[in-house]
Amino acid sequence: xxxxxxxxxxxxxxxxxxxxxxxxxxxxxxxxxxxxxxxxxxxxxxxxxxxxxxxxxxxxxxxxxxxxxxxxxxxxxxxxxxxxxxxxxxxxxxxxxxxxxxxxxxxxxxxxxxxxxxxxxxxxxxxxxxxxxxxxxxxxxxxxxxxxxxxxxxxxxxxxxxxxxxxxxxxxxxxxxxxxxxxxxxxxxxxxxxxxxxxxxxxxxxxxxxxxxxxxxxxxxxxxxxxxxxxxxxxxxxxxxxxxxxxxxxxxxxxxxxxxxxxxxxxxxxxxxxxxxxxxxxxxxxxxxxxxxxxxxxxxxxxxxxxxxxxxxxxxxxxxxxxxxxxxxxxxxxxxxxxxxxxxxxxxxxxxxxxxxxxxxxxxxxxxxxxxxxxxxxxxxxxxxxxxxxxxxxxxxxxxxxxxxxxx
Numbered sequence: 001x002x003x004x005x006x007x008x009x010x011x012x013x014x015x016x017x018x019x020x021x022x023x024x025x026x027x028x029x030x031x032x033x034x035x036x037x038x039x040x041x042x043x044x045x046x047x048x049x050x051x052x053x054x055x056x057x058x059x060x061x062x063x064x065x066x067x068x069x070x071x072x073x074x075x076x077x078x079x080x081x082x083x084x085x086x087x088x089x090x091x092x093x094x095x096x097x098x099x100x101x102x103x104x105x106x107x108x109x110x111x112x113x114x115x116x117x118x119x120x121x122x123x124x125x126x127x128x129x130x131x132x133x134x135x136x137x138x139x140x141x142x143x144x145x146x147x148x149x150x151x152x153x154x155x156x157x158x159x160x161x162x163x164x165x166x167x168x169x170x171x172x173x174x175x176x177x178x179x180x181x182x183x184x185x186x187x188x189x190x191x192x193x194x195x196x197x198x199x200x201x202x203x204x205x206x207x208x209x210x211x212x213x214x215x216x217x218x219x220x221x222x223x224x225x226x227x228x229x230x231x232x233x234x235x236x237x238x239x240x241x242x243x244x245x246x247x248x249x250x251x252x253x254x255x256x257x258x259x260x261x262x263x264x265x266x267x268x269x270x271x272x273x274x275x276x277x278x279x280x281x282x283x284x285x286x287x288x289x290x291x292x293x294x295x296x297x298x299x300x301x302x303x304x305x306x307x308x309x310x311x312x313x314x315x316x317x318x319x320x321x322x323x324x325x326x327x328x329x330x331x332x333x334x335x336x337x338x339x340x341x342x343x344x345x346x347x348x349x350x351x352x353x354x355x356x357x358x359x360x361x362x363x364x365x366x367x368x369x370x371x372x373x374x375x376x377x378x379x380x381x382x383x384x385x386x387x388x389x390x391x392x393x394x395x396x397x398x399x400x401x402x403x404x405x406x407x408x
Contacts, residue, residue, distance in 0.1 A: 001063070001358035002029070006037050010365060013040035015055055016066075017048075046072040049079070056085045063361050064089040065354075067165055069096045069117075070172045077104060077115060084111040084376070086364060090120035090357055093169050094229045095176040098183050101192060101233075101378040112376040114364070116384055121313065121348035123230035124356045124381045125400040126151070126252055128391055129317055129343050130231050131382040132406045134248050136339055137321040143328050144248045144321040145200045145335055150215035151223055152255035153348065156310020163302035163349055167290055173226075174277035194239050196247040199322065200332050203249035209256065214318050214340070219263070220253040228252045234382040248319075269295045308347040317341045317406075341406040345399050355399035363390045 005012050016022045022041045029039070044055040046066065056062055056079045064076050069091040080087040081104045091097055097117035108115050118124070130147045137144035153160070173180075187193045209219050228251065235247040256263050272293055276282030290298040303311070319339040322328040327336050345352045363385060364371065372386040373379055385391075392407055394400040 001361060002037065002039065004358065004362040008366060010362075011040070013042055013059070015042040015044045015062075017043065017045035019043050046075050049075060052076055052079045053083070056080045056083045056087075059085060061086045061088065061361055061365055063357055065357070067091060067093070068168045068172050069093050070169075070176065074100065074103075080115065081108045081111055081113045081376075084113050086114045086368075088116045088119045088357060088361055088364070090353055091117045091169070092120065092122045092166065092226045093173050093176075094226045095173060095180040095183065097226075097230070098180065098187065098233070102183055102187050102190065105192065105378045108376040108378055110376070114371075114373065114376055114384060115378040116360075116364075116381060117378075118226060118230045119357045119360050119381055120353040121345070121356065122225050123227035124360065124394070125313070125315055125343045125345060125352075126227040127230045127234055127380060127382040128385060128394075128400070129315060129341070129402065129406065130248065130250055131234060131386055132391060132402065133317050133319040133339060133341060135386070136341075136406065136408070137248070137319050137337060138246070141324050142321055142337060143199045143325060144246055144319070145198075146203055146249040146251075146321075147317055147319045148205075149223075149227075149250070149252040150212070150220060150255065150316040150318070151227075151252060152216055152218065152314050152316075154312045154314065155257075156307065158304065158307050158310065160307050160311045160347075160349075161296065161301075161303045162294075162298045164290055164298060164300045166349060167294070167298045168287070171273070171277045171283055171286055174274060175283060192240065193236050196235055196239055197243075197245065198249060199246055199328055200335070203251075205249075205251040206253065212253075215253075215316050216255065216314070218255040218258075220255055223252040223254040225252075225254075230380050231382070234380040237379060237383045238386075252315075266297075269293065269297065303347065303349065308350055311347040312344060313346075313348045313352065314342060314344045317343075339405070341403045343400050343402045343406075345401060352399050355397060356394065359394050359397050359399060360385065360390060363388055363393055 014022050026039050042055045044051040070093050077100050126149055133147045134144050209221050231250050239245045276286050286293050320335040321337045323336050367388050371384050373384050391402050395402050
């Protein structure tokens with residue numbers, strides 16, 4: 001953010017609850033600052049509501065990285081909505097994002113505050129990518145049908161160790177499934193989860209491991225991360241704004257790691273974590289011994305620098321649709337348009353996530369008057385940044401490099 005902000009003279013401040021640590025962080029990055037650039041700081045604590053209110057009143061945009069958001073995020077969202085301050089976070093907790101939509105959409109519309117969750121690896125590359133594919137399929141009278149996304153994480157020789165904060169968020173997401181179901185029911189009753197207008201025959205995604213010749217070689221399974229839910233919310237929000245909007249059938253798959261033993265290990269530890277997250281004692285054990293219950297794939301120290309530098313992600317998008325309404329009416333089962341695109345980027349957990357948040361924050365600050373939403377509210381990345389320079393800027397910064405045909 002500092003590098004992006006300097007040429008256009010945007011002021012940046014760091015915020016946190018420990019003043020000494022904030023000052024130390026600022027001191028550590030002084031070498032990256034231009035001669036005229038200064039970084040301020042604000043002492044703010046999620047448990048001190050007044051300090052949060054003072055923070056949000058002093059800025060145009062808050063970038064929130066302090067999770068788990070289900071525990072610490074709402075107080076910041078509430079303060080931003082009340083102050084009319086824009087807000088973005090890296091939350092992968094779908095229950096949090098959708099609860100904020102239910103609670104604060106109306107108030108944010110009144111105050112003019114734009115609230116956007118999931119501005120990280122989960123779910124920006126996929127969410128914006130699906131929207132780019134949708135819009136490409138819709139050009140020149142086309143009718144979109146589906147966008148399938150194939151995610152692969154390319155680890156280096158040292159593998160990759162996930163961070164504990166992300167693990168905490170996943171546990172909260174697993175344990176709050178019943179609450180999420182209730183929230184979605186209330187969102188539907190409030191008209192915020194409308195039925196989608198879809199084209200063609202019923203879409204049938206894969207539910208079991210499979211191989212697809214259209215995607216990079218490997219075995220794929222349905223992706224259980226937040227991206228599919230964020231993409232669905234994007235389609236619903238766009239449909240709410242425009243009842244004539246034709247949505248796409250979307251599904252995200254993830255490539256399983258190579259080696260039968262590795263595949264079995266992922267499945268085993270994933271099942272263990274899923275089962276244990278459903279009761280309090282299990283969650284406490286997972287919280288206390290993350291390395292043991294994940295086979296070392298999660299640690300409190302997170303990935304090493306070497307692991308981050310040698311890990312990359314890639315999402316391959318396969319879109320299909322019809323060249324015209326006539327083609328749809330004549331042969332609904334035979335899509336006559338197929339598009340293929342991709343997005344790649346660095347280590348998803350740290351480098352991509354921090355870079356994506358900062359880049360989108362910069363776009364929101366510098367293109368606030370041209371974003372696709374015309375009033376405040378609680379949104380997704382794709383609904384806000386559709387039609388802006390966001391995808392090209394993410395590509396330029398190398399945090400989410402979209403293929404050229406997706407940027408045309």
